Amino acid sequence: MMGFRKSLDKFLDGTLVLIMAVMVLNVLWQVFSRYILGSPSSFTDELARYLMIWLGILGAAFVAGKNGHVAINVLAKRTNANNQRIMKRIVRGFIILFCLFAMVVGGLRLVYVTYVLEQYSPALGLPLAMVYVVIPLSGLIIIFYKIHDMLKL
Template sequence: MSIRKTIDKALEWVLVFLLSVLVLDVLWQVASRYILNSPSSYTDELAGYLLIWVGLLGAAYVAGKREHLAIDLLIQRSSPKRKFRLEMIISIVVVLFAIVVMLIGGSWLVYTRFYLSVKSAALGMPLGVVYLVLPISGILITYFDIDNMYNLVNAYRKN
C-alpha cells in the first residue's frame, strides 16, 4: 500500500471517529436538555470544536481526492496543454494558500494559544489543541496537491 493510500485510509478513520463522537455529543446534548431537563455544560462547546476538526480535515480529505467543489467549465473546454497549465496553476495557488495561511498562520495561532495558556470556557482544555487542526490540514493539503501535481506531470508526459 502506498503512502498516499495509507494517509487516505487513516484520514477516513479519523473523520469517521470524529463525526461519530460529534453525533453522540449532540444526541447527549438534546437528551440532557429535553429529557433530563438538565442541560450538559460542555456539549455545545465540544460540538463546535469537533465541527471545526471535521470540517478542516474533511476539506483536506476531499482536496486529496480532488472531489472538492470547483467550477471547471474553463478546464473542460480547454485543450490538453491548456488544461494541464490551468490545473498546475490551481494546484500551485492551493499549495501556497495551504502553506501560508494554514501551516504558517495556523502554527502561529497554535503557538500563541499554548504560550498564553488560553483555555476553553466549558471544557477547560487548551485552545491550542483545537487550533492544531489548521497546520495538520495545511500539511495534508500541501502533500496531496504536490502529489497531484507530480501525477499530473507524469500523465502529461505520457501523452
C-alpha cells in the same frame, strides 16, 4: 509514495467517521440531559463546536485529496490537453501557496499565540492550541496531496 497516500486516505476516512460519531453521541447526550433529565450538560455545546471545527477542516483536506472540491472549469474545457495540464499545475501551485501561508504559517502562529497566552476553553478546560492545531495539520495534508497530484501529471 502511493502507499502512503492510501494510508493517509484511510486514516482520514476513519478519523472523520469517528469525529462524526462522537458528535452525534454528544448531541444526543445534550438533548437527553436537557429534556429527559432536566439538567443540560455543561460541556456538550463546546465539544460539539470543536468537533465541528475538526470535522470541517480535516474534511476539506480529505476532499482535496480526492479532488472533490468545487472547481470552475469553463476555461479549461475550451483548451487542449496540454494547456489543461498547465492550468492544473498553476491551480495546484496556488493551492499549495495558499495552504502554506494561510493554513500552515498562519495556523502555526495561531497555535503558538494561544499556547503562549495559555488560553483554555471555558467548559472543557482544553488548551485552545489543541483545537487550532488542526489548521496547520490540514494545510500540510493538502500540500502533500497537491504535490502528489502535480507529480502524477
